[in-house]
Amino acid sequence: MSDTKRQELKDFISEYMQKDNPSSYLIAVLHKAQELYGYLARETMEFISETMNVPAANIWGVATFYHYFNLTPRGKYTISVCLGTACYVKGAGEVMEAIKEELHIKEGETTKDMTFTLQEARCLGACGLAPVMMVNGKIHGDLTPKKVVEIIKEYRKKEGK
Numbered sequence: 001m002s003d004t005k006r007q008e009l010k011d012f013i014s015e016y017m018q019k020d021n022p023s024s025y026l027i028a029v030l031h032k033a034q035e036l037y038g039y040l041a042r043e044t045m046e047f048i049s050e051t052m053n054v055p056a057a058n059i060w061g062v063a064t065f066y067h068y069f070n071l072t073p074r075g076k077y078t079i080s081v082c083l084g085t086a087c088y089v090k091g092a093g094e095v096m097e098a099i100k101e102e103l104h105i106k107e108g109e110t111t112k113d114m115t116f117t118l119q120e121a122r123c124l125g126a127c128g129l130a131p132v133m134m135v136n137g138k139i140h141g142d143l144t145p146k147k148v149v150e151i152i153k154e155y156r157k158k159e160g161k
C-alpha cells in the first residue's frame with residue numbers, strides 16, 4: 001500500500017473510531033478503501049482489521065458478501081456486456097464471444113496489461129439499443145462482433161497500445 005493512500009485510509013477510519021460502535025461503519029470504510037485502491041487486497045483488509053480492531057474474518061465476510069466489493073485488481077476499463085433477454089436475442093452471446101477472443105480473457109477476468117476487465121450484466125436499461133455493453137459507464141449499442149472489436153481497438157489506441 002502506498003503511504004499516502006494508507007494515511008488517507010487511516011484518517012478516514014479515525015473519524016469513525018470517535019463514534020459509538022465504530023465497527024458498524026465497516027462498510028463505509030471498505031468503500032473508501034476500494035475507492036483508493038480500486039479493489040480490496042488482503043493486506044488492505046488486514047490493515048483495516050488492525051486499525052479498527054475488528055477480526056479479519058469479519059472483514060472478509062463482509063467483503064465477500066457484497067458483490068460491489070472487488071477482491072482482485074481491476075483493469076482501467078470495465079466492460080459490462082449485457083446478457084439480458086432483449087440483448088441476448090439480438091446476438092449478445094456472439095458479441096461476448098468476440099470480446100473474449102479479442103482480449104484473451106473470460107468473464108470476471110482482467111487482461112494482463114490491466115487495461116480491461118470483462119463482466120456480464122443483466123439489462124443496462126438501454127434495451128432499445130440492444131445488444132449493448134457499457135465501458136466505464138459509457139453505453140455502446142447496436143453491437144456486432146465486428147463493431148465490438150473496433151471499439152476495443154479504439155480504447156487501446158487511447159492508451160497508446
Ligand code: FES
Nearest residue numbers: 082084087124126
Ligand atoms: S436487456 Fe440489455 S439493455 Fe436491457
